[in-house]
Amino acid sequence: xxxxxxxxxxxxxxxxxxxxxxxxxxxxxxxxxxxxxxxxxxxxxxxxxxxxxxxxxxxxxxxxxxxxxxxxxxxxxxxxxxxxxxxxxxxxxxxxxxxxxxxxxxxxxxxxxxxxxxxxxxxxxxxxxxxxxxxxxxxxxxxxxxxxxxxxxxxxxxxxxxxxxxxxxxxxxxxxxxxxxxxxxxxxxxxxxxxxxxxxxxxxxxxxxxxxxxxxxxxxxxxxxxxxxxxxxxxxxxxxxxxxxxxxxxxxxxxxxxxxxxxxxxxxxxxxxxxxxxxxxxxxxxxxxxxxxxxxxxxxxx
Amino acid sequence: xxxxxxxxxxxxxxxxxxxxxxxxxxxxxxxxxxxxxxxxxxxxxxxxxxxxxxxxxxxxxxxxxxxxxxxxxxxxxxxxxxxxxxxxxxxxxxxxxxxxxxxxxxxxxxxxxxxxxxxxxxxxxxxxxxxxxxxxxxxxxxxxxxxxxxxxxxxxxxxxxxxxxxxxxxxxxxxxxxxxxxxxxxxxxxxxxxxxxxxxxxxxxxxxxxxxxxxxxxxxxxxxxxxxxxxxxxxxxxxxxxxxxxxxxxxxxxxxxxxxxxxxxxxxxxxxxxxxxxxxxxxxxxxxxxxxxxxxxxxxxx
Amino acid sequence: xxxxxxxxxxxxxxxxxxxxxxxxxxxxxxxxxxxxxxxxxxxxxxxxxxxxxxxxxxxxxxxxxxxxxxxxxxxxxxxxxxxxxxxxxxxxxxxxxxxxxxxxxxxxxxxxxxxxxxxxxxxxxxxxxxxxxxxxxxxxxxxxxxxxxxxxxxxxxxxxxxxxxxxxxxxxxxxxxxxxxxxxxxxxxxxxxxxxxxxxxxxxxxxxxxxxxxxxxxxxxxxxxxxxxxxxxxxxxxxxxxxxxxxxxxxxxxxxxxxxxxxxxxxxxxxxxxxxxxxxxxxxxxxxxxxxxxxxxxxxxx
Numbered sequence: 041x042x043x044x045x046x047x048x049x050x051x052x053x054x055x056x057x058x059x060x061x062x063x064x065x066x067x068x069x070x071x072x073x074x075x076x077x078x079x080x081x082x083x084x085x086x087x088x089x090x091x092x093x094x095x096x097x098x099x100x101x102x103x104x105x106x107x108x109x110x111x112x113x114x115x116x117x118x119x120x121x122x123x124x125x126x127x128x129x130x131x132x133x134x135x136x137x138x139x140x141x142x143x144x145x146x147x148x149x150x151x152x153x154x155x156x157x158x159x160x161x162x163x164x165x166x167x168x169x170x171x172x173x174x175x176x177x178x179x180x181x182x183x184x185x186x187x188x189x190x191x192x193x194x195x196x197x198x199x200x201x202x203x204x205x206x207x208x209x210x211x212x213x214x215x216x217x218x219x220x221x222x223x224x225x226x227x228x229x230x231x232x233x234x235x236x237x238x239x240x241x242x243x244x245x246x247x248x249x250x251x252x253x254x255x256x257x258x259x260x261x262x263x264x265x266x267x268x269x270x271x272x273x274x275x276x277x278x279x280x281x282x283x284x285x286x287x288x289x290x291x292x293x294x295x296x297x298x299x300x301x302x303x304x305x306x307x308x309x310x311x312x313x314x315x316x317x318x319x320x321x322x323x324x325x326x327x328x329x330x331x332x333x334x335x336x337x338x339x340x341x342x
Numbered sequence: 343x344x345x346x347x348x349x350x351x352x353x354x355x356x357x358x359x360x361x362x363x364x365x366x367x368x369x370x371x372x373x374x375x376x377x378x379x380x381x382x383x384x385x386x387x388x389x390x391x392x393x394x395x396x397x398x399x400x401x402x403x404x405x406x407x408x409x410x411x412x413x414x415x416x417x418x419x420x421x422x423x424x425x426x427x428x429x430x431x432x433x434x435x436x437x438x439x440x441x442x443x444x445x446x447x448x449x450x451x452x453x454x455x456x457x458x459x460x461x462x463x464x465x466x467x468x469x470x471x472x473x474x475x476x477x478x479x480x481x482x483x484x485x486x487x488x489x490x491x492x493x494x495x496x497x498x499x500x501x502x503x504x505x506x507x508x509x510x511x512x513x514x515x516x517x518x519x520x521x522x523x524x525x526x527x528x529x530x531x532x533x534x535x536x537x538x539x540x541x542x543x544x545x546x547x548x549x550x551x552x553x554x555x556x557x558x559x560x561x562x563x564x565x566x567x568x569x570x571x572x573x574x575x576x577x578x579x580x581x582x583x584x585x586x587x588x589x590x591x592x593x594x595x596x597x598x599x600x601x602x603x604x605x606x607x608x609x610x611x612x613x614x615x616x617x618x619x620x621x622x623x624x625x626x627x628x629x630x631x632x633x634x635x636x637x638x639x640x641x642x643x644x
Numbered sequence: 645x646x647x648x649x650x651x652x653x654x655x656x657x658x659x660x661x662x663x664x665x666x667x668x669x670x671x672x673x674x675x676x677x678x679x680x681x682x683x684x685x686x687x688x689x690x691x692x693x694x695x696x697x698x699x700x701x702x703x704x705x706x707x708x709x710x711x712x713x714x715x716x717x718x719x720x721x722x723x724x725x726x727x728x729x730x731x732x733x734x735x736x737x738x739x740x741x742x743x744x745x746x747x748x749x750x751x752x753x754x755x756x757x758x759x760x761x762x763x764x765x766x767x768x769x770x771x772x773x774x775x776x777x778x779x780x781x782x783x784x785x786x787x788x789x790x791x792x793x794x795x796x797x798x799x800x801x802x803x804x805x806x807x808x809x810x811x812x813x814x815x816x817x818x819x820x821x822x823x824x825x826x827x828x829x830x831x832x833x834x835x836x837x838x839x840x841x842x843x844x845x846x847x848x849x850x851x852x853x854x855x856x857x858x859x860x861x862x863x864x865x866x867x868x869x870x871x872x873x874x875x876x877x878x879x880x881x882x883x884x885x886x887x888x889x890x891x892x893x894x895x896x897x898x899x900x901x902x903x904x905x906x907x908x909x910x911x912x913x914x915x916x917x918x919x920x921x922x923x924x925x926x927x928x929x930x931x932x933x934x935x936x937x938x939x940x941x942x943x944x945x946x
Contacts, residue, residue, distance in 0.1 A: 055866040058870065087907060088868060089868070113890070115850030120862070121892070163850070163889075166869075217902040220905040220906075221904070221905050244417075245417055262414075264390060266360065286414055286415070296903075301525070301603075303387075546719075547719055564658055567660040567770075568662065570768065588716055588718040601819075601824060604824075604825055605691060605822075
């Protein structure tokens with residue numbers, strides 16, 4: 041789990057993901073000699089801060105977003121949210137501007153948010169939750185499990201993947217915007233019929249820690265029934281523990297596949313977390329294990 | 343009107359439209375020998391559950407969505423809406439899961455919705471309004487006139503159509519998502535400049551039962567004035583009774599044409615209904631007749 | 645500033661921009677002999693009411709929307725907003741229908757809006773704010789500075805531009821819809837990596853009249869940090885006065901670039917105004933000057 045700990049300490053608030061991209065490019069080059077299949081690698085200015093790995097002859101693509109929620113400095117000591125972070129009085133935030141490193145506390149007052157840093161922070165500076173990782177036998181707790189675990193699971197998949205795209209997308213927490221050009225590229229280079237969203241979902245009254253990886257039948261958006269049934273049937277045969285989610289809200293990179301100009305079936309599959317979008321997101325390690333396993337099974341059988 | 347009665351009894355809640363697609367494919371193969379022009383037919387996995395009919399050399403496409411609003415079983419006895427159904431205490435709902443057929447009543451309590459079925463319903467199971475069709479000399483009343491009448495009108499159009507696309511789309515009631523790939527295909531195969539949305543709209547303070555088919559000048563979205571004027575001018579000459587709608591809300595497959603990467607003019611044209619998104623939607627038969635007629639005229643003169 | 649005064653007196657509420665398009669086509673043909681580079685000109689039915697000018701070998705595109713907010717006549721004496729106009733009791737509105745010219749006053753009552761014209765106005769008729777332009781040494785005040793100033797600035801840019809697209813888009817005030825097909829055309833004809841949105845923003849607690857052109861770090865949507873930093877660095881060296889905006893709301897044609905299938909970096913750059921979406925929008929002339937200047941600098945150095 042060393043690579044996961046590393047992932048958790050990289051700051052990449054939406055729109056400023058290049059540190060994470062650099063890490064992933066470096067990781068890929070270092071590790072791919074041990075992978076079963078050597079992927080074609082696509083990144084650089086034509087892909088903004090995204091990274092695509094093409095293994096063999098893909099019919100399925102796996103997407104993991106590499107950005108996180110956070111905050112941006114506005115005027116005076118005001119902050120504007122990036123994505124939808126929970127606003128918790130006194131939360132420690134960190135970042136950097138041209139004057140140096142920043143560590144400050146969040147305060148909220150009448151629906152507005154402020155920082156208490158001892159000097160003005162340059163306009164547009166991004167701030168992240170201060171990271172604190174806790175791991176015991178049962179649980180991992182940290183900021184940004186959403187979506188460091190999705191990235192981690194996708195990287196585990198790379199080790200044995202024979203055919204498929206593994207794609208690291210940006211901006212997801214703030215409305216998206218990289219998926220359309222990623223899909224455009226994928227469908228021209230080596231088109232797919234299926235997409236899986238490697239991301240983290242919610243513990244709710246129907247989804248519990250320890251009951252397995254979540255296959256999402258719907259969130260705010262609804263994938264096609266035929267495809268969900270195919271996935272459930274493969275999962276059922278695999279013996280990997282899974283649970284079925286039915287929500288009326290929430291969205292993922294799947295949304296942009298649904299509305300893309302391609303007939304690609306999609307499904308969100310990932311471990312559930314508690315304390316969503318707080319500095320102490322919490323996931324059961326057995327659910328993360330099931331997540332890693334189900335992706336290996338699905339990419340073989342879809 | 344036998345085919346309309348059949349259409350009204352097929353369940354196809356958004357994301358699970360394959361029964362309707364199968365019906366339409368069968369209907370087309372059975373009837374097309376009597377049609378003036380034999381269309382090219384496109385369907386299958388590359389089109390998800392959509393169906394496209396290409397007649398002659400098209401400059402206009404007609405879109406009718408084949409999905410309906412409904413409900414999906416969540417956890418315990420909870421339901422989540424699909425699209426925007428009216429929540430009416432005691433409404434009968436029907437469906438099927440792996441344990442058999444389902445008939446139950448809807449209950450609402452503090453903004454949540456429940457069913458009263460005697461056993462748990464499998465997660466993700468879709469439920470529809472129980473169908474009851476009533477037809478007299480003046481009116482037809484049933485669940486899902488929206489958009490069975492739009493499909494019916496499009497099928498009537500097929501009988502005499504010489505040039506044009508007739509397209510059956512999916513997911514419309516729940517945010518859309520098939521239009522982008524349908525438009526991508528159409529613009530590559532035989533591109534169009536105009537699109538008409540064959541769908542059902544609302545009786546309001548400016549739109550009355552019996553006053554003719556509705557030409558919508560705007561809903562939440564605004565088609566181009568030049569195109570609307572052309573349509574009104576053709577309608578005016580035709581003698582078919584019509585009324586003009588101006589609304590600030592509501593949307594249709596036209597929305598996805600507006601935001602598509604093609605400069606295609608669009609307009610929503612359809613009969614108005616009362617009791618929108620309830621089990622007892624109501625449309626004047628004379629308005630449906632006018633709808634069928636105006637499409638024949640427009641496809642000839644646009 | 646004569647051309648600006650002319651621009652301000654043309655009515656072009658979203659969906660009915662053809663008068664403005666005609667003016668711009670005429671203007672271009674009249675003036676382009678004095679421009680440093682003669683552009684290729686694209687307009688006509690394939691572009692709806694948009695106009696594109698291609699200068700040399702573009703790597704950047706500048707977008708200025710030519711539509712305005714306004715109102716549309718509904719039933720009886722009701723009005724529906726087009727875009728988001730401020731509703732100010734007693735505001736004078738003007739327009740035309742088939743019965744002749746219209747001048748009336750706006751009234752609001754319980755969240756609905758009405759006009760007081762002496763006869764019914766034809767359904768779907770667009771009404772604009774009555775125009776009144778006031779210019780002194782420091783300020784210009786008028787209806788529709790948003791986005792007549794953006795158009796004006798783009799036209800000034802044309803005089804010396806060597807390489808770049810200058811694009812006049814439609815529908816922006818009402819959700820957009822021309823950008824996707826404009827981008828599709830641009831990326832096929834002469835693709836770009838950068839887009840600048842020539843539009844007018846807001847005076848707020850961090851943005852003041854007279855402090856220079858606004859470079860927007862974010863509005864509701866967030867452009868990529870790397871690109872914003874490049875723009876700020878060019879602006880800094882240029883000596884043109886500028887100020888940095890960080891907002892949580894508001895959107896522009898940049899939104900549709902963010903969600904396009906192309907990896908195009910974008911940034912909103914324009915003068916700030918007070919009294920947004922009222923008949924008396926107000927902009928400092930020095931900020932407009934800075935806007936004109938920064939575009940010339942950026943198109944040379946990006």
